[in-house]
Amino acid sequence: MRTAVVVFPGTNCEHDVVHALRSLGGEAELVWHRETDLGDFDGVIIPGGFAHGDYLRTGAIARFSPVMSEVERMAAKGAPVLGICNGFQVLCEAGMLPGALIANRDLAFICRFVEVEVTDVSTILTRSAEIGQRIRIPLNSYEGNWVDPGSGARMVLRYVDNPNGSQGSAAAISNAAGNVVGVMPHPERASDELLGSADGLVLLESFLHSLVPA
């Protein structure tokens, strides 16, 4: 079962995500944003970075890349689609997740470990986790402040101590079906004790367990 890790010009976490997935025995391949057929993939991850330089609004330009219609097709048929950090922003801009991400409350880039709590275990990011489980995981963003006037989102992870002003302390949210998830902190950066935490593995395992043959 294969995961497509989408690469836009400006993406920079793609190799980290592939490395982390493979360390869990997952099969992952990089896919250039001009790709128009994800037919032989069973799931998609849009990794972190600065797709198209984040110009105009983060994720605004990326959403028009050819690959995105394929991502929407897979989401529609229930395949797991995960956006990490910048990938979260892209999914919101593409209308695949509710709300949008704006600048952090204090207008500063935040790169540090934060603590999040699992609030929903029926999504592709959390099915192997437990309600209330605390996870120590790095945040790395300037526009990590999620807002949603409609507030029609499922809360998946919540910051224990809201670092960026995100509505409802949301660190990760999902669509109604639970197969499209955006997460602001980086699971792949908490995938190895040597790096300070392996708490993120349960999230990546959840994703891998959610893959079903196309």
Place this chain on the structure above:
Amino acid sequence: MTITGQPVHRRLGMTDEEYESVVGILGRDPLPAELAMYSVMWSEHCSYKSSRAHLRRFPTQAPWVVVGPGENAGVVDLGDGWLAALRIESHNHPSFVEPYQGAATGVGGILRDVFTMGARPIALWDQIRFGPLDDPKNRYLFGGVVAGIAGYGNAVGVPTVGGEIEFDPTYAGNPLVNVMCLGILRQEQLVLGTAGEPGNVAVLLGKATGRDGIGGASVLASASFDDGSQEKRPSVQVGDPFEEKKLIEACLEIFEAGLVAGIQDLGAAGLACAISEPAGRAGVGMDVDLDSVHVRELGMTAPELLMSESQERMMAFVTPANVESVLAIADKWEIDSAVVGTVKAGGTLTVRHGGETVAELPAASLADDAPLYDRPYSRPDWLDDLWEIPEPSSIEPVDALLQLLDDPAIGSSAWVHEQYDHMLFLNTLSGPGGDGSLLRIRGTTKGLAVSTDGNGRLCLLDPRRGAARLVYESALNVAMTGARPMAVVDNLNFGNPEKPEVMWQFRESVEGISEACEALGIPVVGGNVSFYNETDGADIHPTPVVGLLGLADPIPTHLPGLSRANAGLEIWEVGPEATGNLAGSAFQRVVEGAHRGRPTAPQPEAAKEVIELAAALAHQVLVLHDISTGGLAVTVAEICIASGVGAELWVQPDASLFSEDPHRFVVMLEPGTVTLPGGVARRIGTVGGDSLEIGGHKVGLDLLTNTYREAIPHRMRG
């Protein structure tokens, strides 16, 4: 041809003598474009005319040196087919003009120097210095520079994993922004800045050329700030990390496919440098057509096109057969490209614009015939007064420690490094906040350790001892991660070289760095010189900055860390006993508000023994921390704060607590686990409790922690 009475060459920062030698080389008066090229290439920044003679003093040889000074970056052999490329650069003046963009484009420039070699940049370090934060102007510069490094480094996707901050009135009118970059590559991927064989095609890759920073680095960085500097100011360059990211990926793909004979980044002196240096190095000439350069603005003149310092550009030299493939890869990565020239035999550089020949000159002359100055130097007579030993001031250990922890250069740097992505690539085993940084090379047992160090006050009091001690401190820092020192890059930030005192400080610093490197058996593989750090006649303290690369192989399985102390551990001090000399120490600056006395001389033999011992202990103990800024007291306090546990020190609460005498570090270990060599190691205390007790004086951990954490934030809140 004169503008406002001044001959053009003077307006371009060229002396009459220099102009005459240009006439000598050409056998005629130079055309405007030729004059432009010579003026930028012969500027201090590009030609090193005041420093070249002295830089020859550096030891540059070692069996593991693959590329030494002279190329865009130094390259060393890590074994098993792996190479590391490293370089450090300053962007001082641009950062004063516009802190965000100045720092951002500084990051962009040093990245290009490293991936020009065929290396993937894996980490950055920032060395930044400002005036005191009580002045809003300095807060603005500090905040802007940090945001600029974050804005560019994070977006381009290279982690900034360490650095150093200093605040001193000497930098108020002239902040220092130095950035170091490290890259890794496989042996077969090494590329040099050469034009290669006649017939090769010059392909300009990346951003369209505009009127950005014309004469920027060249004129701006080669003259001091004074009332006249307004008119010297070029239009500010704006960095585009997105363009750079695409450029990195495209170039690395081009290198991997082995499609280039050579490549040169466009930095200071832009196109003029990128066509002449590679041609000069290869002993060939070139035909260049400026009309095929892709431009952002219309109506640019030949001199403007040649001098423009527009960012995110590279010049690749390609055999005709490979041009198609190179352009295809550029297209894939959505970067612009243009064939702008052809390499030819016989050393002549011919530049055409609008169908006319605007320059025809010996390519090598721009670099090789650059003026070389042996400027007069003399020891400043004020030094003797400074060397008078100050009468020992009475020490209030707790007050002093709290004052030191509240100093923005000593307190937590989280306010800065949490704005930097320091985790990307999943290699950062030891990041900001510790001693040396340690990055793993995945798929190997190797770790690359880097420390960058500078100390303007120490070098003011004794540039030779001060500069040497920077090398020893960096070496000890990387040893804290289990690494052995391997190579050095240096950034020499000094005042006006036309002043004999400044030139003396420069020579002494070069001497000190050289002596220390020789003692440790490590080469200098690259660096940068920044002169004219002077405002209205006042020179900055001599501020050489050292970046040292070490190799840990294997990486310690359990890396010691400041946060790994716990109750019951023994505390040991290793190294020569502190003499109580406070010359150039943080104690003098923060507590006494002075800098006086002569810094303790480094001890090469002790240094080597201590570095070796530390590198070995990194595999055995829980906590290792070198004793530097703030002395033993601050060193132990930092460990207590990071680990959230107190400690008791059995030492005398005297000057030796705050002395920064070199070659010392603190070890914390489980009783009976490791036996330390009696000669250099002294048991000085025990970990435990919720306060730090020093020779009977007590202070609570909470107070220490809050003071340390708030040092920068409470000042930035104004």
Place this chain on the structure above:
Amino acid sequence: MRVSVEITRRPEIADPEGTNIMRALTDLGHRNVDSVRVDRIIHLDVSGDDPGQVKVSVEEMCRQLLANPVLEDFRVEVGE
């Protein structure tokens, strides 16, 4: 034709930039400022000779890309 598009953030959406500028101004002693909102204005050169058509096509650009309907409203003005 010169077209300018003002993209304004919906009042109910937080504006961290405005809030921070507001605080900074007060710190600088400008006590007379009651609110600050930061918006974006995009200036385009669009070829075409019928202002009406140009407006229509730029409004299309706004719906597609320039504005995010979740956060923002837009106003297109066609100049000479």
Place this chain on the structure above:
Amino acid sequence: MRVSVEITRRPEIADPEGTNIMRALTDLGHRNVDSVRVDRIIHLDVSGDDPGQVKVSVEEMCRQLLANPVLEDFRVEVGE
């Protein structure tokens, strides 16, 4: 009083954002766009009853904080 400040990047200063938006619009088929510049517009509520004085104080804010004199020009407009 409602005051709006338009902060425009000097024409000679590169505008990567504008360039990239332009590229995106072209990719989306809007071939009629010749140039794009992105500027900021800041809306302030300022208490005071003399438009002249308000303007002066806001211009002061621009010089101090709102605009970056090295890169940007500003224009202050005082509304009702």
